[in-house]
Amino acid sequence: MISPLLSLGSVCVVPRNVHPLGKSQAMLREPFTIADLGPAGDAAIDQAAAQLLEAFPGWMETLAAARNEVRELLAPDHLCLAAFDGEQVLGWVGAIPQYDFAWELHPLVVRADARGRGIGRALVAALEARVAALGALTLYLGTDDDGDTPGTSVGGVDLFPDPLAHAARLEVIDHPAAFYRRLGYVVVGLIPDANGPGKPDVLMAKRVGPAVVRPDAAPGTAGIPDAVLRP
Numbered sequence: 691m692i693s694p695l696l697s698l699g700s701v702c703v704v705p706r707n708v709h710p711l712g713k714s715q716a717m718l719r720e721p722f723t724i725a726d727l728g729p730a731g732d733a734a735i736d737q738a739a740a741q742l743l744e745a746f747p748g749w750m751e752t753l754a755a756a757r758n759e760v761r762e763l764l765a766p767d768h769l770c771l772a773a774f775d776g777e778q779v780l781g782w783v784g785a786i787p788q789y790d791f792a793w794e795l796h797p798l799v800v801r802a803d804a805r806g807r808g809i810g811r812a813l814v815a816a817l818e819a820r821v822a823a824l825g826a827l828t829l830y831l832g833t834d835d836d837g838d839t840p841g842t843s844v845g846g847v848d849l850f851p852d853p854l855a856h857a858a859r860l861e862v863i864d865h866p867a868a869f870y871r872r873l874g875y876v877v878v879g880l881i882p883d884a885n886g887p888g889k890p891d892v893l894m895a896k897r898v899g900p901a902v903v904r905p906d907a908a909p910g911t912a913g914i915p916d917a918v919l920r921p
């Protein structure tokens with residue numbers, strides 16, 4: 691497990707493979723720190739923008755466009771957290787308050803040479819804690835299955851007439867949905883053909899606040915009135 695050490699709004703994370711004894715030097719990694727990206731300034735914003743361009747080549751074409759994308763997430767009502775090794779940005783995550791009680795995670799990227807060190811997991815965990823502290827109950831995201839070959843069982847197929855049946859039995863071939871599943875996110879829906887024929891967006895979500903159930907809810911109905919269940 692990763693050990694987060696909270697201090698003044700930032701999270702110091704020691705990767706689990708750091709061990710003072712018994713590990714080869716090659717296995718040792720520097721700790722990284724998670725903090726808001728904005729105060730780190732223009733150089734950090736440029737690094738974050740470059741990572742966006744590299745990870746999502748079809749999304750935007752120029753560093754200037756990527757920089758604008760990062761800057762939008764620095765607005766006071768948004769969140770933008772980064773993992774730092776000194777002045778190096780190892781990865782970052784943004785979030786937008788789309789509903790009163792649900793934030794959208796968007797985007798998430800870890801620098802290519804820093805992947806597999808627990809940075810993505812730590813960024814998402816830090817974001818969950820931040821949005822929960824702001825009153826969110828749910829953190830959700832869309833992760834497109836829009837590659838040349840399908841990354842999941844819902845890519846490359848006609849999802850109608852029953853997209854939810856496809857969502858319920860979604861299997862990952864090679865797709866970030868597997869990463870989010872490991873972090874506790876579940877598939878809550880699909881946007882069929884969001885990125886072209888057979889290229890859906892996979893919607894995933896996780897509860898980050900307390901479960902809220904109406905006090906008069908009957909077991910299994912989750913508070914839906916009888917009149918709705920049996921009109």
Ligand SMILES: CC(C)(COP(=O)(O)OP(=O)(O)OC[C@H]1O[C@@H](n2cnc3c(N)ncnc32)[C@H](O)[C@@H]1OP(=O)(O)O)[C@@H](O)C(=O)NCCC(=O)NCCS
Pocket residue numbers: 745798799800801804805806807808809810811812832833834865866868869872
């Ligand atoms: C997806 C991404 C953010 C993961 O970051 P990361 O720092 O490499 O992930 P972590 O090291 O924290 O991995 C956390 C867990 O997820 C698993 N995991 C990571 N990427 C995975 C993938 N693509 N498929 C399956 N599992 C994955 C790891 O094995 C690890 O599992 P464990 O802790 O149970 O052993 C990173 O690969 C990335 O930036 N990719 C390009 C951009 C992208 O796809 N962003 C998400 C789009 S919605």
